[in-house]
Amino acid sequence: MGEPTEIQTAGAERADRTTHTGSDPGPDHTARTPGGATRVAQSPAAAVRSRLREQRRTPRRPRLIFELGLIGLSYWLYSLVRNAVPEQREIAQKHAGWVWHLEHTLGIAVERSVNHGVNSVTWLIVGMNYYYATLHFIITIGVLVWLYRSHPGRYAASRTVLFITTGIALVGFYCFPLAPPRLMTDGGFIDTVSVHHTWGSLASGAGATVSNQFAAMPSMHIGWSTWCGLTIFFLARRSWVRLLGLAYPVVTLSVIVSTANHFWLDAVGGLVCLAVGFLAARLIYHTWVYHLPRRPGDPTDRELTVPAQWDTKVSA
Numbered sequence: 001m002g003e004p005t006e007i008q009t010a011g012a013e014r015a016d017r018t019t020h021t022g023s024d025p026g027p028d029h030t031a032r033t034p035g036g037a038t039r040v041a042q043s044p045a046a047a048v049r050s051r052l053r054e055q056r057r058t059p060r061r062p063r064l065i066f067e068l069g070l071i072g073l074s075y076w077l078y079s080l081v082r083n084a085v086p087e088q089r090e091i092a093q094k095h096a097g098w099v100w101h102l103e104h105t106l107g108i109a110v111e112r113s114v115n116h117g118v119n120s121v122t123w124l125i126v127g128m129n130y131y132y133a134t135l136h137f138i139i140t141i142g143v144l145v146w147l148y149r150s151h152p153g154r155y156a157a158s159r160t161v162l163f164i165t166t167g168i169a170l171v172g173f174y175c176f177p178l179a180p181p182r183l184m185t186d187g188g189f190i191d192t193v194s195v196h197h198t199w200g201s202l203a204s205g206a207g208a209t210v211s212n213q214f215a216a217m218p219s220m221h222i223g224w225s226t227w228c229g230l231t232i233f234f235l236a237r238r239s240w241v242r243l244l245g246l247a248y249p250v251v252t253l254s255v256i257v258s259t260a261n262h263f264w265l266d267a268v269g270g271l272v273c274l275a276v277g278f279l280a281a282r283l284i285y286h287t288w289v290y291h292l293p294r295r296p297g298d299p300t301d302r303e304l305t306v307p308a309q310w311d312t313k314v315s316a
Contacts, residue, residue, distance in 0.1 A: 111263060157285045
């Protein structure tokens with residue numbers, strides 16, 4: 001009585017493998033999906049890389065408690081590192097002289113004239129003092145909250161830009177201590193906070209004892225306000241809100257110069273840091289942060305007016 005056809009066939013195949021390889025490899029342990037496709041086993045490291053790649057492609061909104069803790073911890077570390085930088089007064093004054101001389105060479109050294117002119121209008125300069133002391137934090141936090149609630153798919157990438165920008169600024173504070181115009185020796189600038197006795201600024205008065213006075217290059221007032229302005233411009237729906245977004249960094253620039261807290265070139269330094277932050281996020285997420293889907297996991301949701309040439313591929 002003969003063996004069933006299936007058993008004969010299996011035995012023949014096994015004998016054939018033994019003939020060619022010298023051993024019987026045993027059963028095939030390769031996992032297969034229900035559709036028949038082979039599923040390749042991944043090492044733990046490969047699985048982690050795959051997971052990170054997937055998160056980059058479809059970023060998720062972080063948990064609120066985690067995000068609040070992360071932002072609080074980041075700002076605490078930023079303040080700690082910024083204020084831990086040695087206040088090298090002589091070097092900071094020397095650097096201020098260099099910057100002031102360079103601006104004269106470039107023909108843009110008008111900060112002192114602006115400072116004196118605006119200071120003559122009391123209500124205007126007092127308003128600028130309060131603007132400098134408060135809106136820097138209020139608007140940045142407001143934009144982060146708005147992103148978290150209304151643009152969860154773009155939140156993590158946009159926040160990453162802000163973090164990278166600030167991290168680079170800390171390197172600038174350490175490597176290039178710079179006296180702001182109001183603290184320049186024989187600079188002739190007016191410290192408007194001291195003169196008008198306005199409150200809330202860590203740049204003058206009692207706050208000066210707990211804040212690094214020579215962390216002026218680059219200007220994070222410009223770096224953060226430009227980040228806010230671009231975020232509002234690209235993602236807001238109403239035209240007048242988008243215009244306000246663009247106006248915000250421009251007004252901030254006039255404030256930091258009028259109050260003698262920064263040179264023009266400090267603002268340029270802030271923009272350079274922000275540009276690096278955007279490029280770094282572009283490499284991490286493989287697209288510009290404002291071109292990510294508004295809602296997590298929805299790659300078809302791209303309701304914004306980013307120029308087409310911005311979406312060119314960049315190799316990591």
